[in-house]
Amino acid sequence: MANKNLFTSAVAKIMPRTDAFNREGSIAYAYGPEAKLAQLAATGTLSDGFYSGAQAQLADVLDTASKVDAEWVAKCAIYARQSGAMKDMPALLTAVLTMSDPDLSVPVFKRVIDNGRMLRNFVQIMRSGQIGRTSLGSRPKRLVREWLEQASYRQLMHAATGKDPSLADIVKMVHPAPADAGRRAFYGWLIGKPYDLEALPAEIAEFEAWKKDRSRPLPEVPFEWLTSFELTRKQWAKLADRMGWQALRMNLNTLARHEAFGLKGVEDKVANRLSDPAAFAKVKPAPYQLMTALTQVGDGVPLSVQAALEKALEASVAKVPKLKGNVIVCPDVSGSMQSPATGYRKGATSVVRCIDIAALVAAAVLRTNRKARVLPFAERVVDVELKPYARLAANAEKLASIWGGGTNVSAPLAKLNREKAKVDTIVIVSDNQSWIDNNYYGPTAVMTEWSKLKTRNPGAKLICIDIQPYGSTQAKDRKDIMNVGGFTDAVFGAMARFANGEARDWTEIVNEVEIFEVK
Known part of the structure; x- marks a missing residue:
């Protein structure tokens, strides 16, 4: 009998022939450069995968981005951030644009770098040397400086939660111009320089006072600033009110461990927050995040809270x-x-x-x-x-x-x-x-x-x-x-x-x- 692999049927011949091999060495179809960059932007996390390492993924992204026009890179960056809820990849593509099309990088930066974590990602990538430079450069430095100068105190405080680089590192790099005495005091406090205590934003001043006297009310600062201290269950219950929706979803076991649910009204408040349609619509959590939260909740998390999570999961797939x-x-x-x-x-x-x-x-x-x-x-x-x-x-x-x-x-x-x-x-x-x-x-x-x-x-x-x-x-x-x-x-x-x-x-x-x- 003739070799079937060589002498295929007429039907097979009119189908597209493969033009690539997958990671298992089997035949496949390669995405064109535009589709490939979109796929990388929407699924890539710059981490080691089952079939390839992070460095190989990074090289693939940079190579593919060089084969498409800058406008497509821009659209992939915005799509990945705003529709795909990605973090590292849109920051990387924005950094690539600062080299390939500096003018286009400006509107993309403003669409993609939308919070403090994204700002830190962008600066880290820019200074890594992976895109061809080890410094920010004049225009990216200006964009970062403008972000800092236009951010609210609340945004800056959330941006100060994290490191490598920290917000203090970034401030030292770009030297934002303080618009008033309050901003000047905040920058001084942040980077460890002398500052005017009376000019310090009220939340920060309250935080410094609270650190000296823990009997004072919890200051209105990001909850991550407080969890390294020993807190009472009443204080944990207070944090349950203040945490963002996603943080609340991720800290249910922590609240249970510190017996916050044992206090009157806490269980109902947490359940109501998790199932609140308005809060849910604003956050838009990914369905798999909610399913993971459900599978990880411990016995100490009340059933009504677990039911609220499940209600949120059902809502997340409504589309x-x-x-x-x-x-x-x-x-x-x-x-x-x-x-x-x-x-x-x-x-x-x-x-x-x-x-x-x-x-x-x-x-x-x-x-x-x-x-x-x-x-x-x-x-x-x-x-x-x-x-x-x-x-x-x-x-x-x-x-x-x-x-x-x-x-x-x-x-x-x-x-x-x-x-x-x-x-x-x-x-x-x-x-x-x-x-x-x-x-x-x-x-x-x-x-x-x-x-x-x-x-x-x-x-x-x-x-x-x-x-x-x-x-x-x-x-x-x-x-x-x-x-x-x-x-x-x-x-x-x-x-x-x-x-x-x-x-x-x-x-x-x-x-x-x-x-x-x-x-």
Whole structure:
């Protein structure tokens, strides 16, 4: 018999040939430079991943950014920050623009560097030497100085929470001009220089007084400034009122450990804050953050508070679209999906795994598409029974408990073809490092199986959600296939638009970003 790999069918020949290899050495489709930078911006965390290290990821970003025009770099930076809620990557792309297009870096800086943490990220990247310089330079220094001069005291106090570099380091670098005696006193206090105590902002003066006399009321400063001191449970209860929404979500076990929930009214206040629609809409927490919080709460956290978290989780996926017809969602549960979603980083490795995100996407789609089929896969499709009316967290946890084995992205498509199933939309959530189904020649197995499925379902659409920054896919973008990176509300929005025929690919969505803020 002739070699089937060499002498493929006529159908296979009209499908796009692969042009890359994935991190497992199997055939794949490379993203074009624009799509690749968008994918890196939305999923990259500049940390060690399952298949590549942080340094390799950084080199990939810088190389890809050099192959596209500066305007696209700008749009990716803004998209990653405002739609993708990323931190390191938009700061890096903004820093890149200070070298490639200094004029364009100005509006991008103002859109991306929106809090103290982002400011510290930007300065750290600029001074690292990774983008070609070890100093800020005149224009970036001016941008940083303007940020400091325009920031409120509250913003400055939050910016002073953190180091490497600290806000004090940054002030010493750029020498902001104090607009009044209060700002001058604040800068002096911050960097350890003499200052006028009477001119010091009231919050800082109260903090200094409180450090000398702990019987005084807690000062109105960021709660992180206070937690290094020994506090009473009443003081912890007070902090529960003051913490930001995200900080409250992350410190529930801490509040329980310090017995704050034992005080009258604290439980109700915390539960009401977590489930407050207005606060939730303002913060826009990522669904996987809420699921993680739910799985980590200890026995000391009251059930009403846990219920409020679950209510918030349900609200976080409210934008999952209702898709018409027969919907199939396929979460990758292979071994590599056990890796942290944001990569490995000493002292800062996320407990959220790729498989947790894939499971949550599947559970969320099932939540709004009650008749959807869920086909988790590794080397093959894994049988699992999910109840569409079950708690979102329960279904996600059940899916995440299924894991192990190699990656075979085409497995669910092959199963559907064997069944001759009727399909309208398929959603695959994966790191795209398929190797069990490697063809070595011609199209990927995913494209081969998709072609077979399309002969029976000509109107079907395939959505591939890529949650890792590895730069290749198993399905080539075209009118019936969309690759989208990351996992935020932006992904759900992209799904809805694609399913409704409003957008053909992800680059069109990123391209709609306005570089100059519309007022």
